Amino acid sequence: MNLEKMMELPGAMAAFTYTDKGELQSHVLREGTELTPQVLDLLARSCVANLAIASMEARGWEAVTGQGGFQPLKGFSVVGLEWSVVVNGNCGVIVKNRDADYEAAFNALQTV
């Protein structure tokens, strides 16, 4: 995983990888950010949970409605007050909302 490349995304404050269980594996924090490894660790765990829930919902939605196009999921994002976390697979990036390019972030997460 090339976290330095993720940090080149517009407004990137942090990039991180995590295990399938949500344990923080590696991270890069922008100097001066108030985020801490402890927050990233908690965030990683919530990301695993949210991705699992979103996958379940996508699968159920497709089965119930007959509509396609959701699976396989390509990522999940939570938009906070000042920043957003964008995750897919075992990697995530936190970007400032005012600079956020969600499409670039999702695309970057496909290639790491």
Next chain:
Amino acid sequence: MHIVKQLMAIPGVIAAGEYAYRGDRFSFQGALTDEFARMASILCRANTLSVNMQSEIFDSFAENCGCRPVQGWIVHGANVTVCTVGNYFAFIENREELLNDVMTIMRAKVGDIHEDLLANLYAKLGGDTKEALY
């Protein structure tokens, strides 16, 4: 222009709507049946409350870390993306720049979501929703 109407004017937006109360009071435009829109509203409300709960936990670890209150969330599917801001949702196709445009419009039109998320969701009941809730 109302946010849902504005979103539906953008090519690639499949459906957009607004939900309230428990997710079973909703309005929408686009390519969803009433029943699917009802399901989508309930699903969006459940996810919104879930990520808000998570942000409160983050806040207890690192106060004012910039996450709380949650403004919305995005599920990025293979060809379709669902995005929500506050109590509005949009189903959109995965087209270049569409997600960024939709998120920019939704954030600008809905404005910052404040701490009283539940009161907002219940607002359409009328009366003093805070008193009813708390």
